[in-house]
Amino acid sequence: MRGILSMAVRAGTNPGITPNTDGLPGLEQVRRVVGALSTWGLVACVAAVLIGGALMAFGRMGSRTGMSDGGKSTLLMAVAGAAIIGAANALVAFFAAIGAEV
Numbered sequence: 858m859r860g861i862l863s864m865a866v867r868a869g870t871n872p873g874i875t876p877n878t879d880g881l882p883g884l885e886q887v888r889r890v891v892g893a894l895s896t897w898g899l900v901a902c903v904a905a906v907l908i909g910g911a912l913m914a915f916g917r918m919g920s921r922t923g924m925s926d927g928g929k930s931t932l933l934m935a936v937a938g939a940a941i942i943g944a945a946n947a948l949v950a951f952f953a954a955i956g957a958e959v
Contacts, residue, residue, distance in 0.1 A: 876953075898938070902935045902936075902942065903935075905932075905938070910932055911928070912927055914928070
């Protein structure tokens, strides 16, 4: 199989496949579902920020370093998750453009 792939690459053949929006029905519904999932994810991140902040504050006030550390990690993971969810579309577009140039 590897030999066939390398021969195709060496020959410079391009199968001519590009992404399109009319290949399968239901694309608009899938976009709406994915958009709703990203909204749910962002709402969950906001809840996690609130929970992490509360854990950090209560752990600090009660001299419970384990609870405070858990709150910090929850807070940081929620912020990182929100950044990834917010940047998901741009990240996929960026890497798809890089992949198209290979």
